[in-house]
Amino acid sequence: MPMYPYRFSRLLIPLLCLLACSAAKAQEFAVYDSLPQLTSRFHEAGEATLVVNFWATWCKPCVEELPCFEQLREQYADKNVQVLLVSLDFKSQLEKKFIPFLKAQRLKSEVVLFADQDANTWIPSIYEEWDGAIPVTLIVKGRQRAFNLGKFENYSDLEAFVVPYVSDGKAVSFKNLINCNSGK
Amino acid sequence: MKSLVYAAFVLSGIILLASAPAPSGYIVGDKADDFSLKNSVDGKMVSLSDYQGVKGYIIVFTCNHCPYAQLYEQRIIDLHNKYNALGFPVIAINPNSPAIVEEDSYEEMQKRAKQKRYPFAYLFDEEQAVYPKFGATRTPHVFVLDSSRVVRYIGAIDDNPELPEIAKNHWVVSAVDALLRGDKPATEFTRAIGCTVKKKP
Numbered sequence: 001m002p003m004y005p006y007r008f009s010r011l012l013i014p015l016l017c018l019l020a021c022s023a024a025k026a027q028e029f030a031v032y033d034s035l036p037q038l039t040s041r042f043h044e045a046g047e048a049t050l051v052v053n054f055w056a057t058w059c060k061p062c063v064e065e066l067p068c069f070e071q072l073r074e075q076y077a078d079k080n081v082q083v084l085l086v087s088l089d090f091k092s093q094l095e096k097k098f099i100p101f102l103k104a105q106r107l108k109s110e111v112v113l114f115a116d117q118d119a120n121t122w123i124p125s126i127y128e129e130w131d132g133a134i135p136v137t138l139i140v141k142g143r144q145r146a147f148n149l150g151k152f153e154n155y156s157d158l159e160a161f162v163v164p165y166v167s168d169g170k171a172v173s174f175k176n177l178i179n180c181n182s183g184k
Numbered sequence: 185m186k187s188l189v190y191a192a193f194v195l196s197g198i199i200l201l202a203s204a205p206a207p208s209g210y211i212v213g214d215k216a217d218d219f220s221l222k223n224s225v226d227g228k229m230v231s232l233s234d235y236q237g238v239k240g241y242i243i244v245f246t247c248n249h250c251p252y253a254q255l256y257e258q259r260i261i262d263l264h265n266k267y268n269a270l271g272f273p274v275i276a277i278n279p280n281s282p283a284i285v286e287e288d289s290y291e292e293m294q295k296r297a298k299q300k301r302y303p304f305a306y307l308f309d310e311e312q313a314v315y316p317k318f319g320a321t322r323t324p325h326v327f328v329l330d331s332s333r334v335v336r337y338i339g340a341i342d343d344n345p346e347l348p349e350i351a352k353n354h355w356v357v358s359a360v361d362a363l364l365r366g367d368k369p370a371t372e373f374t375r376a377i378g379c380t381v382k383k384k385p
Contacts, residue, residue: 058250059379090251091346093251115346117351118343119343120340123375131375
């Protein structure tokens, strides 16, 4: 069973391996070219609480915030919480920027490169009030949606945002284990 | 409607941490104020009124550092090369504070303009007083003005930052073509997609 079975581009896997397998192994990631791929990933979450963070390697506050999502994934894994890091990086900079970044960061959360270029269509369909600025975080829980514009200052803020959508509604820590400024 | 949505968020206990700034700046139909900003291409001050006999202006808030601005750079040059002769020059304005991004300093603008041989003015909004008037929030963020400085289109250049060859909607081109025909642009507003404007602390 592959770790991330969702629509992995068949061409991309050998390509990734060529680039990455020789050296330190980079995080696997899927490439979604269009919105339906992303929304079907939302549906695949089923009963789980899916925490979707939109980010990019070139977005400094986004990168700073990533460790908070890593922490969340670890602490809430047994509470049926999934973290999905949706990067808006450019496909044309996959080899130069994106893969080296993943290699260096060693992220454990699921990563998707979302390459739908028609942002004027897909952004409002994710959330009408969103102007497209990142970072933003979306919670998908069944048919419920919650949206946070901008960056979380610290871990407990992220936790407070997520906990109402966790099955038992209980926080694991509610402590500022890390601030969300610690990314490299 | 907007406040309703926000109220719903607050009521359901969701913290809206970062600002979704209330839309400010020009909307389509507003008349833009003139400005005077320093041109990194030749060091001279530039105002809209310096452009005599034009049919309008393609004002592009853009910068050096932003990957979206870089992806659109050649398209911005192409816009000027096509439309300047038709009376619609491009005027590029860097709204970013170099205190936040060093790469967007005046000196770096000079370098970039020289290196890429910008055929248009590349102005520096050093006081950060012009971009808020327009309501520019992104780089790149385009405002097409007619000859009376009335805003006729606001938004993105086209719908494909990464792959211009397969873009389906070329909003700025369509808007300028419409204005040249004496028509109203079919699309007057789109979301500008790019990096946020970097405001001085």
